[in-house]
Amino acid sequence: MTDLSPDQLATYRSTQTAPDGFDDFWAGTLAEAAEHDIEVRLSEVPTGLRTISTYDVTFRGYAGQDVRAWLRVPAHTTGPLPAVVQYVGYGGGRGHALQNLLWASAGFAHLQMDTRGQGAGWSLGVTPDQAPSSPQVPGVMTRGILDPATYYYRRMFTDAVRAVDAARSLDVVDNSRIAVLGGSQGGGNAIAVAGLRSDLAAAVAFVPFLCDFPRALAVTESYPYKEIIDYLMVHRTEVEPVHRTLQFFDGVTFASRATAPALFSAALRDTVCPPSTVYGAFHEYGGEKEIEVWPYNGHEGGGILDEERALAFLRGRLGPST
Amino acid sequence: MTDLSPDQLATYRSTQTAPDGFDDFWAGTLAEAAEHDIEVRLSEVPTGLRTISTYDVTFRGYAGQDVRAWLRVPAHTTGPLPAVVQYVGYGGGRGHALQNLLWASAGFAHLQMDTRGQGAGWSLGVTPDQAPSSPQVPGVMTRGILDPATYYYRRMFTDAVRAVDAARSLDVVDNSRIAVLGGSQGGGNAIAVAGLRSDLAAAVAFVPFLCDFPRALAVTESYPYKEIIDYLMVHRTEVEPVHRTLQFFDGVTFASRATAPALFSAALRDTVCPPSTVYGAFHEYGGEKEIEVWPYNGHEGGGILDEERALAFLRGRLGPST
Amino acid sequence: MTDLSPDQLATYRSTQTAPDGFDDFWAGTLAEAAEHDIEVRLSEVPTGLRTISTYDVTFRGYAGQDVRAWLRVPAHTTGPLPAVVQYVGYGGGRGHALQNLLWASAGFAHLQMDTRGQGAGWSLGVTPDQAPSSPQVPGVMTRGILDPATYYYRRMFTDAVRAVDAARSLDVVDNSRIAVLGGSQGGGNAIAVAGLRSDLAAAVAFVPFLCDFPRALAVTESYPYKEIIDYLMVHRTEVEPVHRTLQFFDGVTFASRATAPALFSAALRDTVCPPSTVYGAFHEYGGEKEIEVWPYNGHEGGGILDEERALAFLRGRLGPST
């Protein structure tokens, strides 16, 4: 273990700072997206399940581009239900309709957003990333990284914000009881959305990614953070602009703007999203907050126990399902 | 890829043979277990789910020893329902109550058996293996391997047969519509049970393990089969008794005794359970049978697509859920 | 070594076939590109070298999009010179102006094309790939692979064909003495261009990539071919369309259309571009041809000896430099 001890984590603070224009950059980006109607389209999918109804969802995300999702709700329910908007981890997409039945089985409306241009790794995706690809390290971490305006995560975080709008547009959803949730990249997304919206009832981020870039690049040799290191190994003269771009996308800064109650988790042996980087965001988080720490786990974190705790946390914050 | 091509798989036949006394050995073993009442004990578990009711199950398996399981059924159902008895893969246990919601969500009574002495690997288990441990390679593949009477899989296969008895004892289950199902070691279990019982409505084995030992030991360098190779590296003089023991536990021979309709899957790049070993069992399988082959997959096989196809297969064989 | 022996290579033939519409597809693609003027722009670069003059080149490639290159010529020369158009290997770009001085030092006009969207790996690139990115495995091998019209290599091969037009437009180049040359992906490019143009004086392909996909996907576990395998592991239902797309981009088929004299090399221990796949293209090659085989080498092939032999080969085919 090369990261900090529990005692050190308790007092650690990230060195990341918000760049000039951070709030304007995001306000402008979201305003641009909002020029497009959300235009949610649903079509029910025959899954063979008896207790859950499943819908293939399309909505307009960044720059009005179509983004896909799954909506799963308890069968024969009209709602309004509390809702969980879920974001997925790096490399994956929304997956298969038969996967990920937990939240609907627990009585939530569950909107699982696809990830643009990902989804050929551990789970399927179907949403393309509509942007030219400058020379970059394979993956998305360095796609368009020389300018905040072209960086991949500008598009993805905007999609994520818009997914909440998509959820709000659904009759089955109780708009006052929407939570965002995700693990790793999905957790990074949840923090970003929590920093960009004021209408969330809760946010859950398991072992979140995309937090505290200065620390992450200094202490981890693991992918996906290492994609940035690989890029700078070859693009030796671009250290400055890369770090400047990352300032616009750091969970540390999003966290400082957030107000919804939040549950984090971190794992002391996590080399992919080192616990110090999670604490970097957690300590700045602006809303009520709690964190679960797994002392003997790596990036798998608490696994199903993280979800079990999130279920209890969301019940407490969002109220009963029926 | 060092295993056979599709054309070669179509005509490949295992060299494994049934040892003298195979059927008597298993008849005796099961009779011994049957001396103990199945004594199924259920206690409902508060999971927070709304659409599924979950029970912690204990029944008497090999030598009357307690074996644990989860029973998941659609909430508010009295049945009788078609049932899926599921066995899990190597190293895992029955896992957490919140996991594996597919079969109950699809309207089946779902009994997921724990695996004795396993369950500290990728998923939790709670059932001990009650037997002395002779010098063995870490894992269970060589536990008691010098004699069929003491081999680990004698106990586990007996538990698996008894799990069907446990399912039959439940009011919610329609006894004429019980299927066994599993992947990898779970698939090996399903094949063994299909060879040892005549009252099953169907059997499903994804990329099954524990089939065609002679071929497996000749072509794979992967664990868990490699545990046996590791053992013989040190126990150089025990090659004969080890192979003799394995003859009593080979899916090839169980398959030849089976009568229930079966769905298999195999993956052409699977180095853990090479496709030839799966075909070794498939070609001998005595009941109606079909096989799904995944050309670019390893031991993950078809993943959720295997389950999706199994769902359709079981609907066809077991009939509707409600 | 799992690939073929020299004797087997001598008689091996690829099973790849040209798909219906292959020639029309490429004629159409090139015609579309040709609607844009080549518009070569040169600007001299101060390198500090005394014997070589270097120019930063921009020309219009696929769909008229800008593609960059280096032009290196012996200092104080007006030509017309024989020319070498060079393509680079997977992951790299045109690199730095001070690199790769061999061909200009040998008296050739040397145009080294950048590779769109690559160039963050072992050498720098600056040309973006202007296309949306559907869910794909990191890298470019599966970008747009579900349709020949969207596949990455449609754009790249078109760029490569246009690079020859760019060379032809230069005063310093003798248009009757232009060769294409490259190693690995660069060799695949050279073969594709040789199959798509009839005005080349020679083609050189060291350990070429992008040849004989059916064989490559069957025998190698190495990247970049493995990107396609990784994709099909997750996109299990897309085996057919992927193989259909690859038919439009296989060096085997390009080779069968080629007429320029060619030098190939292959390495018997090459697991990245197995020698059988190279022979798959070589045996179909339509022009005069020779091949150098390195018995103890992997994908590094003959290294500088490949270049030394190419230098002699090009002298023979293109004549003296001055």
Added chain:
Amino acid sequence: MTDLSPDQLATYRSTQTAPDGFDDFWAGTLAEAAEHDIEVRLSEVPTGLRTISTYDVTFRGYAGQDVRAWLRVPAHTTGPLPAVVQYVGYGGGRGHALQNLLWASAGFAHLQMDTRGQGAGWSLGVTPDQAPSSPQVPGVMTRGILDPATYYYRRMFTDAVRAVDAARSLDVVDNSRIAVLGGSQGGGNAIAVAGLRSDLAAAVAFVPFLCDFPRALAVTESYPYKEIIDYLMVHRTEVEPVHRTLQFFDGVTFASRATAPALFSAALRDTVCPPSTVYGAFHEYGGEKEIEVWPYNGHEGGGILDEERALAFLRGRLGPST
């Protein structure tokens, strides 16, 4: 190297503490074993050696269960001889009669104890571990780890204590001149026995294992310590009871009870048994003590030089062999 420097080692102290009931636990355990007569059985083995006589030994260990050993003595000797009771490293057993001739060749009666349930790794064993196996990580480190009463090492340390009783019962042995010795797990055994018996003439522990668990689990990623980490990764809620059990088996605490003169060794690059963990026990050791430190070695420690030094040390403590 992530462990401490020589200067830091000199002042390092373990944080491990003796749990309440430590001494009672062990007194009770040994008393229970002592209810069974030691019942040593010897049978001479025809080895073909001329200078050494070898006997296959069986004695009663933990709970009176049979434990095997080798006894090697110089041929044609009646004694009484000084004796070395040796314990072996993790995964191995007593091995083959023709191995490990050093101590008998040096004139000692040499009793090499087999290790229950191990002996399928690097050397053969024949003694079973008679206990049920709860879900555990492959290996023995987590077998029964939830309770000191069921933990594997309770049985093994008891066997080790009883091996000294077995040696004392032999005519050829001078009871006032018995030493215990071992490397790695064998060294851990030697320290435990030194802490549990007051009648030893000396103890030798090369790069001992099973010392200073709190430090070991914090600083090493190597097996076998990592088995415990792997267990806690899945059994996330059992951190407390696991650490409590380990308190009853830590060499640090055994060392604090020991009185026999001891020789330790440690290696500064040892990642299996990090030098700080060895020093954790060494600094607490209650008897006269010395330690050999190997600056450039890993877990192989001093190898034959460790044995050479132990031979000199034992000569000094136990006196001449004849």
Added chain:
Amino acid sequence: MTDLSPDQLATYRSTQTAPDGFDDFWAGTLAEAAEHDIEVRLSEVPTGLRTISTYDVTFRGYAGQDVRAWLRVPAHTTGPLPAVVQYVGYGGGRGHALQNLLWASAGFAHLQMDTRGQGAGWSLGVTPDQAPSSPQVPGVMTRGILDPATYYYRRMFTDAVRAVDAARSLDVVDNSRIAVLGGSQGGGNAIAVAGLRSDLAAAVAFVPFLCDFPRALAVTESYPYKEIIDYLMVHRTEVEPVHRTLQFFDGVTFASRATAPALFSAALRDTVCPPSTVYGAFHEYGGEKEIEVWPYNGHEGGGILDEERALAFLRGRLGPST
């Protein structure tokens, strides 16, 4: 496993041929060495052992250069004893005086030769290799490989032949009962000596190295054979002279000249000295011969069981020790 099956091994024959001048080359080399008196120098070493007397030996080997060895004999013996001349494996030297006590304990005079220029790997050596070092791959496999006269193994095999002369010069040795023995490189040495001397009572070669170079270079990727492949990867134009040199040093050819009764061993999973290469030599071996085959072992072969069998074999061939 990529090597041959047992059936194929039974009929496999090496393609290696004796080069013109093979016998003259070796006759000349040995004659040259014989111009130097063997000049054996012994000095007793105080080891602390009681049953074995140990001597540090120096004799004149290749070109009269000093070569070191250990002589171990049962204490208080005058002989004449049967003798075992042992050669060690690649990278090692004669080791430490306290190691390797088996043969003397079994009543043999045991002369263990050091290996020139090796002995910094797994066991210590003290004999330098006195020859200039042309550019070579680290290790000795390619030292001087461009010419049989300068090849490293010319010097080493000559040392090995001379070690038998050294043994013969000792009073304690019965000259009519001398065997050579070794494993891996030591086995290659034993075969070479058996091919070059007619006065041996037996030869033992465990999993011998340096046999059947054409096959070895074609089928193995393991070191030390791979040193030659590495060399030819860079020295691409020297394939011919390297193979010619190796013809003068191949165990296949030495075996065809041998007459002493021999025991070989081979292991079917040995990737360092693949079983086919061992059979390549075994099938050509000119004397009486037997071979032990280990089906589940790698290069460790039979380990102590190989030695146990050799002990029985040597008893049968050399007669009793006292």
Added chain:
Amino acid sequence: MTDLSPDQLATYRSTQTAPDGFDDFWAGTLAEAAEHDIEVRLSEVPTGLRTISTYDVTFRGYAGQDVRAWLRVPAHTTGPLPAVVQYVGYGGGRGHALQNLLWASAGFAHLQMDTRGQGAGWSLGVTPDQAPSSPQVPGVMTRGILDPATYYYRRMFTDAVRAVDAARSLDVVDNSRIAVLGGSQGGGNAIAVAGLRSDLAAAVAFVPFLCDFPRALAVTESYPYKEIIDYLMVHRTEVEPVHRTLQFFDGVTFASRATAPALFSAALRDTVCPPSTVYGAFHEYGGEKEIEVWPYNGHEGGGILDEERALAFLRGRLGPST
């Protein structure tokens, strides 16, 4: 990253000290070499290049032994030119005449020295190392390491000093404008030569090796430094003499004697030549000095950017080429 941060590097100082007799040792060694005339022999090589003339060079190095080199000069030049004497990295030789055209293309006389006994790794060499080889770890780091007089680097550094004499003897070279340059081992050579000669116009050392042995052996696990660790693992009793020998060859001490202006580079993620070891030498360097630090690179350092900067640096120090 386990090495120091930029702030720590700024103040770090090596603990290495010059041994008694350091200067006499080197004065004596060089005087001995100088007894042999430099005897430079040149023969032009037909490369096919038009802008560069290439010569195969032989000169007398350590003990008058022949050392090879390439001389490359701009074609049709008579000079006198500024000169770059280049040394190559570990394992390589002078390579092929067609490689490494940068310095001659930039207008320098470029003398690239071969490395004795190396040159079978990544580039070809032809110069043998004429010395007996005591037991050593494969490679050259421990060849003769027990005594400064026999250590490999005594011969190599002397060759390197003599290469400057060879350059000085050439008509085409302006003796007042000679620089030494190299990367890794080549950089170590450059520093050593800078410490041993007072007639250099400049020295350039990219990520230099052979600096600050005490630190290197403490912080890196990478080869080639690790060869020394491997040696001491087996030669456990030779720690003292090995460290004493290394004192005579440490770049830290050479640097303290140097006077020529120098350019260094270091890379913060370099585990082969950790940045602290480079700073160990840099801080002691006696002449004017500057250092380029690459924050995201490993041992590749700045690559072509290192060379680009060296080109500018040498222009500034050596003046124009024509």
